[in-house]
Structure formats: structure tokens, C-alpha cells
Amino acid sequence: MARKNDGKQLERLVGLIHEAIKESSGTIVQTNVKLKNTSGVLREFDIIIRSIVSDVEIVIAIECKDYTKAVGVEKLEAFKGKCDRIPLISKKVFVSPSGYQRDAINAAKDFGITLYELKDIAAEDIASWFLFQQIGIRFEVTDYQIHLSERTIVDKLNSYKKKVWFYAFDEKVNLLAFLNEEIKSKREEIWSIKLRSFIRAKEEDRFEKECYRINFTFEPGCAKLETEDDEIFLIQMISVAVDIWMIKVETKIISTKAYTSDEGKQTGYMEIDVTNSGKVEIIVANNRYNIFHTDESGQKQKMEMLGKYDPKNDTYVKISKEKT
Numbered sequence: 001m002a003r004k005n006d007g008k009q010l011e012r013l014v015g016l017i018h019e020a021i022k023e024s025s026g027t028i029v030q031t032n033v034k035l036k037n038t039s040g041v042l043r044e045f046d047i048i049i050r051s052i053v054s055d056v057e058i059v060i061a062i063e064c065k066d067y068t069k070a071v072g073v074e075k076l077e078a079f080k081g082k083c084d085r086i087p088l089i090s091k092k093v094f095v096s097p098s099g100y101q102r103d104a105i106n107a108a109k110d111f112g113i114t115l116y117e118l119k120d121i122a123a124e125d126i127a128s129w130f131l132f133q134q135i136g137i138r139f140e141v142t143d144y145q146i147h148l149s150e151r152t153i154v155d156k157l158n159s160y161k162k163k164v165w166f167y168a169f170d171e172k173v174n175l176l177a178f179l180n181e182e183i184k185s186k187r188e189e190i191w192s193i194k195l196r197s198f199i200r201a202k203e204e205d206r207f208e209k210e211c212y213r214i215n216f217t218f219e220p221g222c223a224k225l226e227t228e229d230d231e232i233f234l235i236q237m238i239s240v241a242v243d244i245w246m247i248k249v250e251t252k253i254i255s256t257k258a259y260t261s262d263e264g265k266q267t268g269y270m271e272i273d274v275t276n277s278g279k280v281e282i283i284v285a286n287n288r289y290n291i292f293h294t295d296e297s298g299q300k301q302k303m304e305m306l307g308k309y310d311p312k313n314d315t316y317v318k319i320s321k322e323k324t
Contacts, residue, residue: 010066011046014095014118017259017267018049018062019302020283020290027051037085045082061086062093071096073103080111108262115262118269123256129268129284134249137190141179142213144240146225148233175225179240182218190214190244216240254279 011031019029033048047062063079065071076094083089092113099117100108108115183190216239223235252273259267267285274280278295280303291303 007046007064007066010064010095010097010118013257013269014062014064014116014259015047016281016292017118017269017283018047020292021267021285022049022051024051035086035088037082038087039085043082043086057088058090059088060091060093061089062095064095067096067098070099070101071104072101073107076100076104076107076111076113080113105262116259118257118259121256121258123253123270126256126258126268126270130270130282132282132289134251134272136247136249137244138247139183139190139242139244141176141183142241142243144179144238146235147237147239148225149236178220179218179238183216183240183242186216190242212244214242214244216242 015029015031022029028050030048030050031046032044034042034044035048037043045061046064049058049060049062051058061083063075065075071094079092079094083092092111093116094108094113095116095118097118097120100115105115107113218238218240220235220238225233225235252275254271254273255269256271257269259269267283270282270284272280272282274293278293281292281294283290283292292300293303294300
């Protein structure tokens with residue numbers, strides 16, 4: 001019964017799924033945990049889940065076997081024997097990506113072991129589980145107004161031909177490049193405004209057709225403006241008009257899986273590549289989405305909902321994270 005790999009990836013994924021589907025914030029999901037048996041010997045478990053139900057501690061032990069063939073009965077017998085000698089274990093779960101032999105299935109019923117399968121599944125077969133759209137924004141500086149100490153220059157970019165330079169930190173920077181960077185720093189504000197517009201547009205089937213204009217002002221501080229005529233002016237403030245569109249981003253799916261128990265419970269899993277930003281893993285169970293982001297350094301973080309749109313009041317409300 002050859003392994004696909006060392007099993008660590010399966011353990012990580014199963015642990016992540018149970019972290020997502022846990023019903024209480026007080027539930028703890030741990031991997032590679034050692035517990036003492038009745039002889040005082042430490043035995044290792046792939047995943048241990050601890051929770052409190054009606055003041056009683058519930059401990060679930062999970063065994064993962066990443067085999068290329070169906071798991072045989074001897075693996076279930078060994079797992080049962082290990083668990084039986086640790087009285088605090090309340091429930092036993094076994095996970096395989098390749099299914100189970102018939103005798104193993106029957107033994108699991110006798111032993112009280114819940115069987116799960118984590119299998120690859122075609123993206124189109126699981127698409128109805130993941131009702132989401134990956135979106136982005138694009139913006140364009142349409143015109144600006146530069147407030148100077150001596151006078152005000154108004155210049156529309158469609159007739160923008162002369163070179164204008166912005167001095168900051170003793171470094172010559174193109175004015176338009178500077179404005180673009182300043183606008184990027186207001187990304188959260190732009191998203192908040194544009195998300196309301198996006199949801200309304202989606203309801204009215206106007207996605208990508210609606211353009212929204214936002215006005216910003218910047219006070220760059222000790223900065224001067226130099227024209228191609230070698231004129232130099234002290235900048236007091238810059239006003240900018242920005243047109244913003246919401247755009248659809250093609251979802252780059254890495255893998256899709258179904259996590260199914262012998263009791264009929266199903267959980268969907270999708271892994272998405274995020275260009276230059278790592279990957280996103282989406283887990284759907286009971287119509288609830290759980291999203292985890294792993295950056296390029298391997299650091300994982302559960303993503304929190306930032307806001308919710310109320311179509312009745314046409315408002316977008318930020319959701320504050322509760323302190324626990």
C-alpha cells in the first residue's frame with residue numbers, strides 16, 4: 001500500500017478543513033499531538049480536536065492515511081486499539097483520499113469510527129458550491145488641479161504633452177506616477193466606495209459598465225513643481241479626479257476537492273492562485289464560506305469579512321471584529 005507522499009499535506013488540509021467547519025470559537029484544532037495511554041506511553045495522533053459541550057470536554061482523534069489504494073481493515077484495527085487505550089478520546093475519525101476496502105467499512109461501523117474521503121473533483125462538478133466572483137478594480141486619473149503659491153495650473157490629461165516633474169525627498173519624480181502611487185494608498189477607501197457600486201450594478205446587470213468618479217486632495221508638503229520651461233513653483237495642494245471601474249478577474253483554480261463522510265456530510269474545498277500574492281483556500285460547508293490566505297513565505301491567515309451591503313438601505317457597513 002504505497003504512499004503518495006509523507007502524508008503531511010493531507011494532514012494539513014484536513015486540519016484546515018476542520019478549523020473552518022468548527023462550530024465554536026473555543027474549539028481547538030491541533031496537529032501531530034501526543035497523548036498518554038493507560039500505560040503512560042505517549043502516542044501520536046495526526047489531528048486532535050478539543051471542544052467543550054455542556055461543560056464536558058469532547059476530544060476527537062483523526063487519523064489520515066495518504067495511500068494510493070483503498071485502506072484495509074488492519075489500519076482501522078490499529079487506530080481503534082490506539083484510541084481505546086486513551087480514555088479521554090470521545091470520537092474517532094479516519095481520513096483517506098482513496099477510499100476503503102469493504103471489510104474496513106464494516107469494521108468502522110463496529111468500532112464507532114467515522115470514515116471520511118478527501119477526493120479530487122472536477123471544478124465544474126463543484127462549481128455550484130462556490131458562488132463567488134473574483135473581482136478587481138482599475139482606475140484612471142482623468143484630470144487634476146495643482147494649487148501653487150503663486151497661481152493654479154489646471155491641466156487635463158488628454159492634452160497632457162509637456163513634461164511636469166515633482167520634487168520630493170531630493171528626487172525627481174514624474175507627477176502622474178506620484179499621483180498614481182498616492183491613489184493606491186487610498187485603496188481601502190476606493191474599495192469601500194466601489195463595492196457598493198459593484199453590488200448595485202450586479203443586481204441591475206450593469207457590471208463593468210458603470211464608472212464611478214472620486215475626487216481626492218493631497219498635500220505633498222515641501223515639494224516643488226518644475227515645468228519644461230524651467231519654471232519652479234511651490235506646491236500647496238493637488239486635487240485629483242479619478243475614474244474607477246470594477247473588473248472581473250479570471251479565477252486561477254489550482255485544485256478542487258470534496259470532503260465526504262460516511263454519514264453523508266460534505267464540505268467543498270477550492271485552492272486558488274493569487275498572482276504575486278500566494279494562494280487562497282476556500283472551504284464551504286453548510287452554505288458558509290471560510291477563506292484562508294497563504295502568502296509566498298508560507299504564512300497562513302484566515303480572512304475576515306470586512307463589510308456587508310444592505311440593498312434595502314443602499315448602505316455598505318464595515319464589520320468590526322469582536323474582541324474575545
